[in-house]
Amino acid sequence: MSQVIYAEPDMNKKVKFDRGEMEERIVDIYVSADTLRDGETSTKREETADTAPNNGPGDQHSEPDSSGKRPFLVAAVCLGLLCVLLAGIIGLSVYWRDQLQTRYNLIKEKDHLQSKLFVIEQHCQEGWRYFDSSLYFLSTKKKSWEESRQDCQGRGADLVIINSKEEQTFLFNLHQRAWIGLTDSVTEETWTWVDGTTLITGYWGTGQPDDSGQEDCAEIYYEQADPVKTWNDDKCSTNHNWICEKVV
Ligand SMILES: [Ca+2]
Ligand SMILES: [Ca+2]
Ligand SMILES: [Ca+2]
Structure with a gap:
């Protein structure tokens, strides 16, 4: 009995048992720890995927969005x-x-x-003169006012129309007594140019026009002292030189 009571316990068995049990527990702990870590990791990944999809270039979940924007x-x-x-x-x-x-x-x-x-x-x-964008033909013959005009029209021109003081002075200096394209044959004292326009500024000589014996056609008369007072009305049938004008 005493041998039973005092028999030394078989510590090897206990140790072996404890060691096996310990090993099993250690294995369980490792397994639990791995399971817990995997669970936490997956949870973190899920949380990361849900809350911050584009945090960085290494984030595998952000790459599809980045490549989609490119x-x-x-x-x-x-x-x-x-x-x-x-x-x-x-x-x-x-x-x-x-x-x-x-x-x-x-x-x-x-x-x-x-x-x-x-x-x-x-x-x-052909003997024409040029001044300020116009050509002038001075006749050497003498004709009536109407025949003179017909001659000018036959040359692609018409009797001269004096539009300015400069043109009047230029013609005066030609020293011609000649018909110009002005008449009051339609309405007495209403002087009109051959293009149908009414006379505005005239360069009549002193006392002219006087319509002395129905004078309805105008001439430029150079034997005057003032170059801008040289016009005279004369009978249209009178033969005078004439001046044609062609605008170029
Ligand atoms: Ca003119
Ligand atoms: Ca008259
Ligand atoms: Ca007269």
Whole structure:
């Protein structure tokens, strides 16, 4: 009995039992710890995915959104560049259009001046005079006012219309006594030019027009002291020299 009571306990068995139990518990603890860590990790990932989808370049959940925006960014940049390029093309087109228009106008003006110069040269060779964009033909013959006008029209012109003091002075200096394109044959004392316009400023000599014996046609009479007081009304059937005018 005493042997039973005092028998030394088999510590090896206990130790073995305890060691096996310990090992099992340690295994359980590790398994629980791994399970708990996996659970926390997955929970954190879920929370991260729900609350902060685009926190950084390493975040696998943010990559789809970032790659999804990239095509729009590229498209926006391309659209901007396309707009800049289009604006440049439009600007250049406007510039060259203006350049071409200016060049066209210059060529047109040059052609006009060349043709005008040609006409002036041709008429001057035929004895016409040039002054302030008009050509003047001075007749050497004498005819009535109406026949004189017909001669001018046959030359592509008409009896002269005196529009200014400068033109009057120019004609005075030609020293011609000649018919001009002015008459009051339609209505007495209403003087009208051959283009139908009414006389506004006249350069009548002193005492003229006097309609002495129905004088209805005007002449420029150079034997006067004042170059702007040289007109006289005369009978239209009288033969005088005449002056034609052609505007060029
Ligand atoms: Ca004139
Ligand atoms: Ca008259
Ligand atoms: Ca008179």
